[in-house]
Amino acid sequence: MLQELSIRNFAIIESLNLSIEEGLTVLSGETGAGKSIIIDAIHLLVGGRGSAEFVRHGEKKAEIEGLFYLDRQDHPCYQKAEVVGVEIEDDMLILRREISASGKSVCRINGKLVTISTLREIGSTLVDIHGQHEHQELMDERFHLLLLDQFGGNEIISALSNYQEIYTVYDQTKKHLDKLNDNEQKTAHRLDLIQFQLSEIEKAELRLHEDEELMEEKRKLNNFEKLYEALNSAYESIQGEQKALDWTGLAMSHMESVSDIDEELNTVLDSVSSSYYALEDASRTIRYQLDGLEYNPERLHEIEDRLNEINSLKRKYGTSIEEILEYSARIEEEIDQITNRDTHILELQNKLASFEKDLEIEANNLTDVRKKVATELTNSIHDQLQELYMAKTVFQVRFDQIQRSFGKNGQDVIEFYISTNPGEPLKPLSKVASGGELSRIMLALKTIFSKHQGITSIIFDEVDTGVSGRVAQAIAEKIYTVATNSQVLCISHLPQVAAMADTHLYISKITKNERTSTKVNVLTKDEKITEIGRMISGVEITELTKDHAKELLEIANKMKKAYT
Template sequence: MLNELSIKNFAIIEAISIPFQKGLTVLTGETGAGKSIIIDAVHLLVGGRGSAEFVRHGEEKAEIEGLFLLDDEKHPCYEKAKAFGLEIEEGMVILRRDIAKNGKSVCRINGKLVTISTLREIGSTLIDIHGQHEHQELMDETMHISLLDQFGADEIAAALEDYRQVYRAYDTTQRKLKNLSENEQQMAHRLDLLQFQFEEIQAANLQVNEDEELFEEKQKLGNFERIFEAVQSGYTALQSEQKGLDWIGLVMGHLQDAADLDPAYKEMYETVSASFYALEDVSTSLRNELELLEFDPRRLNEIEERLTEINGLKRKYGSTIAEILEYAAKIEEELETLQNKETHIGQLEQELSSLRKDLKLEAKQLTDLRKSWAKKLTKLIMKELKELYMEKTVFEIKFGTAGDGFTKNGSDKAEFFISTNPGEPLKPLSKIASGGELSRIMLALKSIFSKHQGVTSIIFDEVDTGVSGRVAQAIAEKIYKVSVNSQVLCISHLPQVAAMADTHLFIAKKTKAGRTKTTVTPLTIPEKIKEIGRMISGVEITDLTKQHAEELLQLANELKMAN
């Protein structure tokens, strides 16, 4: 849910910070007070198109920041954030957008700079803004199949995954066959290239870790003189007359005499004795090394040439010898395929034919399942529309076949159709023109899909325009019903909607020192009665108006208790 919204220097808003609660929050106020400006700010916060016109006159930039709290570890925002390398800690997502007076935007998510497209991707999982004439997911026919799948939940998801497993194998085989069926000239060029590469790698006769061993040997040859001098000096220090071993031997003799006289010196004698014989072994090893050490300039040249050859292959085929050999194995397999192309084409065609049969079966099962769930969804939507006094409306989900037969989502194309008056033909949902009808249809759909879409917050921006009376009451109840499953923020001019609010915010504008600014005030019960009375009567609020407002609030409370 949207927990808090901060807006600074945005349009006529100087600086406000609005805490939001769960459930239904209704924003009311006089026309022009800034209700829609607040929604505009939220729209920009989640990636809407920005403009320098939004920056308050005389200021350098507008600042919008929102804190969202996620109470579900499976919320789609987590997956999106992971894809963009963003971390979400303790279920908190902070979106921030600054718009400079030159029109440029700076976007951040949890303090990390992001692009506007990333902000839009993340924002789409947090807030769904619906205005009377704004086509959202429900109005986009390309999204109807995914909405139906969401409604079918785990049952359709399982069937779709079974289908996709076969589809992935089918798609891979199809691409292999297409690659093998390319024109002969391209195949011949490819074959020549692979043969050259494979022969070049084979001729090098590479050994794993060979380059590391050669480099180590090169280091030794390059430092030969210093190594020889150090070994020789070490041997001389140990073995020459009146040097290391002679003196340690002398110490060992003296301690042996002492140990023979007093056992207390035995341990010291044994320590020196062990050191003497160990150093004697070292001395012998050093002498052998000196006899073997020989500088060979030709070997150094051979190593340099071999390393140059290996580095040349690395530039072409991989950063390590292991990667080069792996690449060689890969192209050897492709070479074999190209050299025996006709045989492989036949095998792939057989495999593709078998996979196509499996795919048709999986696609049919998926289609049958979707049509079954479509009937359930249609029945629910008709029920919702009836409750909104659109009992003569006909809703239908029409199925077709996807363009090329099979896609990753199956072979189906589904679109929502509707007829709002008897005798009129069914038309695509996106072609509905009447604002009042559109509002009710959207609410009917939202009341069902809000449970399945996983969006944290839903904003209705004056979707109740053009309705009144019993329809207005029905719309108020539907908006509240949506708020049971998702946080709902609603700008409304209907007293019936305001009465259903869990939180009622009053938006007003004031003029101070020649400048206009917007204020947001949470209303108490008495203030709420007064505001609903104003919405009922217009300007003058009478005792009868207050009584009517109180009755609306009482009715709203009874309806909430019933739910």
């Protein structure tokens, strides 16, 4: 959920810090006080479109920062954050956005600079903002299949997993077949190219680690004189007359002559003896190295030519000999496939036909499961709509009857349809235009899908416009129901909604130094009664109005207890 919100120099907001609680938070206040501006700031924070017009007049930039707490380890935000390289510690996520007076945006997530698209990708898992005239996922038919699958839970996950397991292999085989079926001229050009490349690699007769061995040999040849002098001097120092080996041998003889007198000297004798034999071994090794040394300028040229040849192949086919040989094996297999194209095509066609049979079985099973879930979803939505006094409204999950090709999520194409009046035909949900009806339909859908979407915070921006009376009360209860599953922020002019609030924020305007700013107050119990009274009566607040407000709060408290 959104725990802290900080806004600086945004529209008429000079400086604002909000701590937002769990449950239902209602924002109320006079028109133009800045309620929607706060929602606009949150919208920008999670990747909404920004412009220089949002920057407070006379300031260089607007700043918005929000602290989100992720209340479960399977929250979709974790997966998306991992993909873009954002680390999440202590289940906390800090989003920050700055908009300069020139219109440029700077976005950060947990201190890491990100693009607006990345901010939007992460933000979509945290906040869902819904206004009366704003099309969200529920209004976009492209998301309806996903919403149905989320509602279906494990039952659909299992069926979809079985389908996708076969689809992955099917898709790879189909792409391979499409590649082989490419036009003949293009295939012929490709064959000429890779045959030339294979010939060039094979002609080089590369060996693994050959370049490393050549570089070592080249290094030795380039340092021949230094190497020879060092080895020769070392050999003379050990093996020469009256040198290390002679003196060590003499020391060993002296120690042997007295070792039977003092047994403690045997340890010293062993050390001296070991040194003598070690020097003998080192001397033989140095001699062997010296005998093998030969300065050959022609060999140096050969090495350089060979290394140039290897480096030329690296520039074309890989950064190492191992990668070049792997590339060689791949194009050799491709040459075989192209030259035996007809045989391979037939094999792949047979495989594809077999996969299609299995895929069709799993796709049909997935469709059957979805249709069963669609019936359950339809019944749930009808129940919700009945509680919102839309009992005659008909909702339907419509499956496209056209035979579709296999896709990652099956063959199904679905869209939500609805009819709000008896005798009227069902129409796509996106075509429903009546403000009051749309508000109730959206709340019914939100009540159901908020349990499955995993959204941290849901914001309703005046979705209760155009309703009153018992419908207003039903909407208030429904918004509170959504708030039992997700944190909800709601801008409302309905006293019924305000009465259901767990936290009530009053938004007002103040003038300081001839500049207008937005101020936010968390209302106390008495202040809440006064504000609800104002929402009931308008400007004048009487004792009777306050009594009505108290009664409304008492009714709301009883209803809220029923949800706990």
